[in-house]
Amino acid sequence: MTTQDQPVVDADGTFREPVVVRTRDELRAARAALPGKEIAVVMTMGALHEGHATLIQQAREGADHVIVTxxxxxxxxxxxxxxxRYPRTFDADLEICRRDGADIVFAPSPDVVYPEGDPGVRVSAGPLGAVLEGQSRPGHFDGMLTVVGKLMHLTxxxxxxxxxxxxxxxLLIRRMVRDLDFPAKVVSVPTVREDDGLAMSSRNMYLTPSDREVALSxxxxxxxxAGAAPEGPSAIRRAARAVLVAEPLVLVDYLVLVHPTSLRDVPEWYRxxxxxxxxxxVGTTxxxxxxPVLVGPGGGALDVFSDPDAAPATGVM
Structure with missing residues (x-):
């Protein structure tokens, strides 16, 4: 699995092994060798785990070819x-890409993605990027959208x-694609969890065994x-908060119940x-x-939202 200018493609149009490309020219050549029209892309920062593997598998099911960045x-x-400090596990990452059917692995260095250094023009996440995670990590979503936009074009x-x-x-990627008229379809995939319920994340490798027990809260x-969803917003917040209060070793940043497209707190009457x-x-991590939850009679946990591209609600929402 080495970098190639002209990848070897089987008769059915799939690569025998993932082709690793690191420059724009190599990506362009490998991309041109793909005979199919539907190209699915999974973007990662490395340190791949089974959550990423699920994305690659689902990409494989719905497209002619798969590119992993x-x-x-x-x-x-x-x-x-x-x-x-971010983990770098390229050899293991490549094995997951091979196992789950990636055709091309685009692994550029920063000078390839940003050939002139720090980009003078970036995509702004706007107000939606300044709340929740954006409040804790100023500028994070601007950087994320900038690279996602570039990788959409490059791949x-x-x-x-x-x-x-x-x-x-x-949500922000969907808004960027819609607001800036990107010719792309964004597909959401349900959260993949460990057997004990912990959401899979590259950050989990930082957890000590005792931290992990705490993190399950x-x-x-x-x-x-979610179990209290039929009773309304106050019941949802109260039930979730009670679990966190019982675990003092978690330093809670936020616990919110918000509208899925405006990220504003939902009022008590909301259904x-x-x-x-x-x-x-948890610890240092x-x-x-x-x-996602359906609030109101018959409600409960959802895998993904049913209409993620709906326009944001107005008024109190």
Whole structure:
């Protein structure tokens, strides 16, 4: 699995092994060799796990070919975040790509993605990027949208798959695609969890065994909140909060029940789909998790939102 200018393609149009490309020219040549029209793209920062594998598998099912990008984007890290601490596991990442059917792995260096250094023009996340995660990580979503936009153009994909676990990121990518008329389809994939309920994340490798036990309170809080969904917003918040209060070793950043497209708190009278999201620090590791919920009679947890491209609600929403 080495870098090639002209990848070897089987008779059925699939590569025998993932072709690793690192420059724009190599990507362009490998992309041109793909005979199919539907190209699905999975974007990652490396340190792949089974959550990423699920994205690749689902991409494989709905497209002729799959491109996986592995790029540790420096624009997404703030001054208080340690870029050098992020795990780098390229050989293991490549094995997951091979196992689950990626055709091309685009693994550029920063000077390939940003040939002139720090880009003078970036995509702004706007007000939706300044709340929740954006409040804790100023500038993070501007950096994320900038690189996602660039990778959409560079890969030439038709479908782009993102996990529901990063709900705010997913919302902002959808808004960018819609607001800026990107010719792309964004597909959301349900959060993949460990057997004990912990949402899969590259950050989980930082957790000690005792930290991991504490971290389970985040997913337990979400389940408790979703279980109270038929009773309304106050019951959801109360049930989720009770779980977190019982675990003092979690330093909670936020626990919110918000509208899925405006990210504004839903009022007590609200019935419909909402996002129950939590963020907190366990030991030295900051974790996020969420679950879409249907609020009101017959409600409960959802895998993904039914109409993610709907326009944001108005008024109190």
């Amino acid at each position: 592995i790029f540790l984007n420096p624009l997404q890290f703030g001054p208080k975040e340690d870029l050098s 030439g994909g038709t479908r782009f798959l993102f996990g529901q676990k990063d709900a705010q990121q997913l 985040l997913s337990r809080a979400l389940r408790a909140g 419909g789909e909402a996002l129950l999201a939590v963020a907190g620090k 900051r974790l996020i998790d969420n679950t």
